[in-house]
Amino acid sequence: MSQTRIVLDESEIPTHWYNIVADLNHPPAPPLGPDGKPVGPEQMLAIFPGPVLEQEMSTERWIPIPDEVRKVYALWRPSPLCRAERLEWMLGTPAKIFYKNESVSPAGSHKPNSAVAQAWLNKIAGTQRLVTETGAGQWGCSLAFAGQMFGLPVRIYMVKVSFDQKPYRRLMMQTFGGEVIASPSLLTKTGRDLLAEDPNNSGSLGIAISEAVEEVVGSPGSKYALGSVLNHVLLHQTVIGLEAKKQFGKFDEYPDMIFAPCGGGCNFAGVTFPFLGDAAAGDKRAQKIRMVAVEPASCPTLTKGVYAYDYGDSSGFTPLMKMYTLGHDFMPPGIHAGGLRYHGDSPLISQLYHEKLIEAVAVPQKATFEAGVMFARAEGIIPAPESAHGIRACIDEALRCKETGEAKTLFFNLSGHGHFDMAAYESYFAGKLEDFDYPEEAIHASLARLPKIG
Amino acid sequence: MSQTRIVLDESEIPTHWYNIVADLNHPPAPPLGPDGKPVGPEQMLAIFPGPVLEQEMSTERWIPIPDEVRKVYALWRPSPLCRAERLEWMLGTPAKIFYKNESVSPAGSHKPNSAVAQAWLNKIAGTQRLVTETGAGQWGCSLAFAGQMFGLPVRIYMVKVSFDQKPYRRLMMQTFGGEVIASPSLLTKTGRDLLAEDPNNSGSLGIAISEAVEEVVGSPGSKYALGSVLNHVLLHQTVIGLEAKKQFGKFDEYPDMIFAPCGGGCNFAGVTFPFLGDAAAGDKRAQKIRMVAVEPASCPTLTKGVYAYDYGDSSGFTPLMKMYTLGHDFMPPGIHAGGLRYHGDSPLISQLYHEKLIEAVAVPQKATFEAGVMFARAEGIIPAPESAHGIRACIDEALRCKETGEAKTLFFNLSGHGHFDMAAYESYFAGKLEDFDYPEEAIHASLARLPKIG
Numbered sequence: 067m068s069q070t071r072i073v074l075d076e077s078e079i080p081t082h083w084y085n086i087v088a089d090l091n092h093p094p095a096p097p098l099g100p101d102g103k104p105v106g107p108e109q110m111l112a113i114f115p116g117p118v119l120e121q122e123m124s125t126e127r128w129i130p131i132p133d134e135v136r137k138v139y140a141l142w143r144p145s146p147l148c149r150a151e152r153l154e155w156m157l158g159t160p161a162k163i164f165y166k167n168e169s170v171s172p173a174g175s176h177k178p179n180s181a182v183a184q185a186w187l188n189k190i191a192g193t194q195r196l197v198t199e200t201g202a203g204q205w206g207c208s209l210a211f212a213g214q215m216f217g218l219p220v221r222i223y224m225v226k227v228s229f230d231q232k233p234y235r236r237l238m239m240q241t242f243g244g245e246v247i248a249s250p251s252l253l254t255k256t257g258r259d260l261l262a263e264d265p266n267n268s269g270s271l272g273i274a275i276s277e278a279v280e281e282v283v284g285s286p287g288s289k290y291a292l293g294s295v296l297n298h299v300l301l302h303q304t305v306i307g308l309e310a311k312k313q314f315g316k317f318d319e320y321p322d323m324i325f326a327p328c329g330g331g332c333n334f335a336g337v338t339f340p341f342l343g344d345a346a347a348g349d350k351r352a353q354k355i356r357m358v359a360v361e362p363a364s365c366p367t368l369t370k371g372v373y374a375y376d377y378g379d380s381s382g383f384t385p386l387m388k389m390y391t392l393g394h395d396f397m398p399p400g401i402h403a404g405g406l407r408y409h410g411d412s413p414l415i416s417q418l419y420h421e422k423l424i425e426a427v428a429v430p431q432k433a434t435f436e437a438g439v440m441f442a443r444a445e446g447i448i449p450a451p452e453s454a455h456g457i458r459a460c461i462d463e464a465l466r467c468k469e470t471g472e473a474k475t476l477f478f479n480l481s482g483h484g485h486f487d488m489a490a491y492e493s494y495f496a497g498k499l500e501d502f503d504y505p506e507e508a509i510h511a512s513l514a515r516l517p518k519i520g
Numbered sequence: 521m522s523q524t525r526i527v528l529d530e531s532e533i534p535t536h537w538y539n540i541v542a543d544l545n546h547p548p549a550p551p552l553g554p555d556g557k558p559v560g561p562e563q564m565l566a567i568f569p570g571p572v573l574e575q576e577m578s579t580e581r582w583i584p585i586p587d588e589v590r591k592v593y594a595l596w597r598p599s600p601l602c603r604a605e606r607l608e609w610m611l612g613t614p615a616k617i618f619y620k621n622e623s624v625s626p627a628g629s630h631k632p633n634s635a636v637a638q639a640w641l642n643k644i645a646g647t648q649r650l651v652t653e654t655g656a657g658q659w660g661c662s663l664a665f666a667g668q669m670f671g672l673p674v675r676i677y678m679v680k681v682s683f684d685q686k687p688y689r690r691l692m693m694q695t696f697g698g699e700v701i702a703s704p705s706l707l708t709k710t711g712r713d714l715l716a717e718d719p720n721n722s723g724s725l726g727i728a729i730s731e732a733v734e735e736v737v738g739s740p741g742s743k744y745a746l747g748s749v750l751n752h753v754l755l756h757q758t759v760i761g762l763e764a765k766k767q768f769g770k771f772d773e774y775p776d777m778i779f780a781p782c783g784g785g786c787n788f789a790g791v792t793f794p795f796l797g798d799a800a801a802g803d804k805r806a807q808k809i810r811m812v813a814v815e816p817a818s819c820p821t822l823t824k825g826v827y828a829y830d831y832g833d834s835s836g837f838t839p840l841m842k843m844y845t846l847g848h849d850f851m852p853p854g855i856h857a858g859g860l861r862y863h864g865d866s867p868l869i870s871q872l873y874h875e876k877l878i879e880a881v882a883v884p885q886k887a888t889f890e891a892g893v894m895f896a897r898a899e900g901i902i903p904a905p906e907s908a909h910g911i912r913a914c915i916d917e918a919l920r921c922k923e924t925g926e927a928k929t930l931f932f933n934l935s936g937h938g939h940f941d942m943a944a945y946e947s948y949f950a951g952k953l954e955d956f957d958y959p960e961e962a963i964h965a966s967l968a969r970l971p972k973i974g
Contacts, residue, residue, distance in 0.1 A: 070594040073527040140524040141602075141900050148595075152669075170624065172900030174939075214897050215606075234942035241896045241945055442695045443668050446595050446626030485628075485939040488688035491695055 088127035115191030147313035175482030194287035199274030202404030203235025205293030210244025272380030294330025303336025328359035331412030368426035393512025402490035542581035569645030601767035629936030648741035653728030656858030657689025659747030664698025726834030748784025757790025782813035785866030847966025856944035
């Protein structure tokens with residue numbers, strides 16, 4: 067029998083996260099205040115604890131993973147690296163297809179990799195409780211679980227439309243011990259003002275962020291936690307790629323191309339940055355890898371956005387970050403991959419894309435679900451809609467290989483399972499999924515509203 | 521860091537299933553027809569293929585696992601054996617708690633272990649398509665997946681009330697390529713007659729079995745597959761215990777007690793039979809293990825039933841099997857652990873219980889969910905309601921150890937996750953779960969209706 071999966075012993079969980087900031091060609095552009103001046107750590111300390119900010123600013127290449135974090139990682143890590151032989155066979159491709167299975171975590175995705183780290187860093191900083199927001203629910207579940215591991219209460223502002231439509235994600239958070247609040251809520255001034263205007267306001271990620279931050283600023287002992295975009299979140303996710311490198315070694319294989327969905331960017335970063343690190347260190351094989359960020363055609367941040375300073379949230383509360391953006395108040399069409407409906411992208415990924423070290427491609431919704439179903443039937447795992455984006459792009463490349471006869475080694479990150487997204491599959495099977503047109507006019511309009519600096 | 525999980529390489533997937541029939545003190549009582557005469561294989565061949573029946577009747581101790589089956593097992597097997605250190609800490613017990621994590625499979629439970637084997641045995645027998653029934657949906661998902669692996673179409677009669685209330689389990693079957701029919705249906709005489717009487721008939725497992733069997737008997741090339749109770753199903757599940765023995769060796773530990781939920785019995789059998797095999801072979805340590813089948817207080821087959829010949833289904837279509845039973849037409853209260861709402865028990869497990877080689881205990885519903893939530897908060901896995909029964913009994917023993925100071929090694933089988941059972945957790949958190957009284961009168965009444973033989 068040829069090898070299907072490489073599992074590693076928990077002693078092989080990485081001991082350090084890889085910080086790509088140490089290997090960038092140029093220092094990252096700093097976050098700016100509305101006055102155009104760099105935001106200092108003291109402003110950030112109001113919402114993040116010192117140890118998190120230290121990692122956010124760090125230029126060290128290797129950052130130790132605390133034993134307490136590795137111990138919790140060991141509940142599901144190292145995650146398996148799998149050869150998708152049956153998918154190759156179904157496609158009739160000469161390409162070899164591998165995937166890293168991050169769906170085995172407590173929340174069912176890669177998100178706990180950072181949630182556990184952030185909860186621990188808050189714990190040692192003396193934080194009493196954590197407050198965050200969640201859209202589709204993955205991040206909320208991850209932080210609820212992570213807080214539980216270290217005895218930190220977690221409050222989650224959940225976008226009201228998701229709170230109502232995804233009761234099982236909400237219940238997962240509650241089962242892990244999290245407190246879930248429908249946002250907008252009466253607990254914050256932001257929420258009260260919005261509900262006074264419109265009692266039926268169904269919320270947005272921007273509003274939920276505002277409520278979480280407002281609460282934290284006014285509550286000593288409470289801190290905020292973010293699930294993507296920022297440097298420290300991407301840093302924590304590098305355990306994915308670090309493990310994958312070891313596992314490829316045991317398969318005696320090496321990827322020619324890597325695919326991962328890209329919303330805020332933490333899952334793409336997690337799988338690719340360690341290979342980019344090898345490339346920076348002069349590894350010729352790593353330098354040849356093509357790394358492809360996959361985004362929805364309806365929210366094409368890298369492929370159609372501009373590289374500019376913009377707000378991280380839709381309301382303009384956050385510092386300005388230099389990133390690819392569709393404009394902070396661009397409202398993407400209602401696709402089912404909620405985790406990819408983000409107007410911007412991580413500054414680190416944006417910089418790498420700007421310097422042409424990585425690539426990007428946008429895929430339409432229906433073809434994405436078609437790929438998800440094909441993968442489920444081949445490998446027995448129903449992928450999250452977000453993850454199906456990476457699968458789609460990988461399958462497209464495998465089909466190109468079929469035409470050219472190239473036996474490339476393709477690798478994608480299966481960032482999560484779709485057990486809480488079956489309603490989306492129901493729409494797909496019922497023929498009710500839409501392929502939204504590229505929202506060109508809306509993007510032009512929101513880009514025209516990019517903030518002026520200084 | 522102490523070891524949290526033992527994962528094995530796929531080369532350590534067992535090469536043979538263990539057949540306990542070879543080691544029983546007495547030969548199993550044969551299935552009987554209504555005339556009191558043993559049912560011959562020729563009658564069974566109408567619904568099962570030869571290679572399945574051969575395993576059903578076999579007295580060989582070791583039965584080879586075909587490479588094609590091991591190759592599919594490798595998508596998720598060997599499953600991890602985990603030490604629940606955080607649960608021990610939460611309980612403050614000196615006991616060590618281990619669990620085998622069968623929730624990592626495509627369907628999210630142990631059920632695919634037999635579904636894949638049955639699909640392959642049908643494939644080599646020339647079966648064109650498979651027909652089965654499903655209640656809560658676990659078995660239907662497993663067979664849909666297994667059929668997909670070998671290109672066998674699968675039709676699943678799903679009890680109508682579940683079809684309506686558990687759309688996501690239905691969608692999982694469809695995603696794996698299964699065809700799902702609400703039962704009673706217009707496709708069979710059984711279904712048509714029932715719907716003519718009552719168009720709103722919401723179905724039952726007994727009705728769904730009847731429809732599946734009726735269709736198979738009238739369709740050359742179609743065969744039936746059952747998810748528990750029968751010898752061959754229990755046989756296939758022994759991969760669980762065989763792997764666990766290797767894994768305990770790597771932990772340098774050995775169980776004093778084993779707990780597993782018991783409905784039809786295949787998951788309990790899967791984890792315990794290989795240890796019983798060691799005991800039969802004279803292994804002193806194995807002879808000392810206490811093995812506890814855990815059932816719901818509202819459906820207490822082993823703890824309150826009688827050992828007698830009875831039908832396997834509620835309608836009296838199947839052969840008579842000698843087993844512990846509450847009476848074939850006993851209707852258990854509507855607890856959320858659908859997989860444990862069975863009036864009977866596997867004949868093999870019934871015999872072992874009758875001969876006092878295994879024990880049984882019944883636990884109430886609310887305490888079961890309490891244990892499920894505690895486990896989720898300790899280990900990051902939300903258990904299926906069925907699985908939470910084993911956890912409850914294990915926690916109770918761990919708490920006894922706390923009183924006595926005994927450092928016992930406790931082991932339970934986490935048979936599945938609860939991602940498709942969150943509505944049950946919602947009822948628990950909302951305080952709406954019932955602890956049904958022991959249904960004494962109903963059981964007495966149904967036991968009075970046990971079939972007379974001959």
